[in-house]
Amino acid sequence: MTIIKRLCFLFLTLIIVSTVxxxxxxxxxxxxxxxxxxxxxxxxxxxxxxxxxxxxxxxxxxxxxxxxxxxxxxxxxxxxxxxxLPVPATGNETSDSSIDGWFHSSNYDCTFLIYVILALSIVLFILRKRRGDDALEDASHKTNWIIFMTTCILELIYVSGMGSDSIWFCIPDKVGWLWTILNFILFAFVVYNQWMCFFNTLEDVRYNSYAVFDWQWGIYAWGIGIAAAIICGIFFQFLLVFVGIAFIIAQLIQIGIIFKKVLPQGGWKHALICTATYIIGSVATVIIVAHFMALLIIVLIGLFILSLLGKTSTNRRCSNCRHLSGSTCSLSGRYISSPSTTYCDNYE
The missing domain is CATH 2.30.30.40 (SH3 Domains)
Incomplete structure (x- = not known):
């Protein structure tokens, strides 16, 4: 894809994002x-x-x-x-008792948290690159765990406070075109880095609990539950409640496995650390991945549209040698000026 196509693709993507x-x-x-x-x-x-x-x-x-x-x-x-202007309250709203309502009613600005999260993500990236193949121990493990959990908690606070404006940094009307592109790249970095750090930290807390178990029940339940929720939400809405119940049961089984395996080896302290790391880490990671995927889907749609436009505008070929017009023939090294002629100009 040429540079012009890339710019058009970004332009189209950002226009779609800005309309929402x-x-x-x-x-x-x-x-x-x-x-x-x-x-x-x-x-x-x-x-x-x-x-x-x-x-x-x-x-x-x-x-x-x-x-x-x-x-x-x-x-x-x-x-x-x-x-x-204050948003009028309705009988169905419980803004005073919800976290989101508290942030909006108190006019608390959470936008600065995005910079703190980015800084912590950079620190996690450095720690991740410096670690070897083995799990972290002692001071390195504690430092990584504290920074990772702090990042996850701040992400949950940020999303609760910002609500639908959580991805304001990728809206051209708010930050401009240049910063929207740069912020999208930074957002991709944060999401990928957190995904990797999440699984690394899970392995660290499991190793330091002196217990042997896996996270399959909980991790697989997230993927299967989200996919099932999307499908049921579109085609079988009456099954959504059963999907939710099955998801909760799977998570409870995962927590039960943690306590069953960790308590005899590491005690309550490590059992609670493993559980908190899994719950908070998985929720925060899934939330930011979901926000990023919403943007990524728009990007892929834009890429698909541009690929269709590219086929109609660039697939004109010479009727004789079948090479593209407006360029140099790869066989003869001669310039092809028009695809309408029987032979290329000066083509031998």
């Missing part, structure tokens, strides 16, 4: 009115004004400026004079 980003409603808090400008600068021309108490639809926020819908187009306003 919802707008947020904000209230104008300026004393009298708020100027709407044509671009992100206090010196930019004023497109119009919005009275105090008015509502604006914010597309994205970049530092001190917010991109909003205005008069059928877009404009920019200072974030110092707007604030998010």
């Amino acid at each position: 980003n919802a707008q947020d409603n904000y209230e104008v808090t300026a004393k009298t009115f708020l100027n709407v400008r044509s671009y992100e600068s206090s010196q930019a021309p004023v497109l119009g004004t919005i009275e105090r108490g008015g509502t604006v639809n914010v597309h994205s926020i970049n530092g001190e400026w917010a991109k909003i819908s205005f008069n059928g187009g877009t404009g920019y306003v200072s974030t110092s004079y707007i604030r998010p």
Whole structure:
């Protein structure tokens, strides 16, 4: 695939991703009115004004400026004079008692956690590259375990706090095109690194518990359960409850195996460490893999579409020698200018 195709592919992918980003409603808090400008600068021309108490639809926020819908187009306003409107509560919502509701009701910003998670992932990557084929022990094991568990817990807090905006760093309207591409690559690195560290850490805690057992019940249940849930969700929704019950039973069996094997050898301490590592690590890993797969599916769809477009635009060949036009013939070294002629120009 040529560089132009790659750029078109990324462009198409990012357009699709950006279309799923919802707008947020904000209230104008300026004393009298708020100027709407044509671009992100206090010196930019004023497109119009919005009275105090008015509502604006914010597309994205970049530092001190917010991109909003205005008069059928877009404009920019200072974030110092707007604030998010509270989401009306309904009878079916339990926002006050949920983690997600607590974050939103307290206006707690979790975006900074993404940088902490990235930094911890880099540390885990270094530790993973420095380890040998054997399981870690003593100080190395404790350091790796603490960093891995901290990373997983922060990921769970981040996803709970951000909700549907968890992948804001891959939305062009929020971070720009260049950072969206770079962030997608970094996200892939974090996901792959965590996947590897998860299984390495499971092996470490099992080894240091002095017990012999495997994780097959729990690990296989994740894969089979997710696949079954997707299939049933599309074709057999009435079976979803049975899939959930079977998944829970499999996880309980895995926890039972851990305690049965570890308690006689390592005691309660190691049994709890093994269980906590498995539960927290698997949940966090599955969640970030799911978020990444959602983006990856869009990428693959874009790649498929571009491959179809490429076939219709580049498969023109010389009617005589069958080599591509607009390039040099690999047999004679002569330039082929047109596929419509019977013979290539100067072709021998």
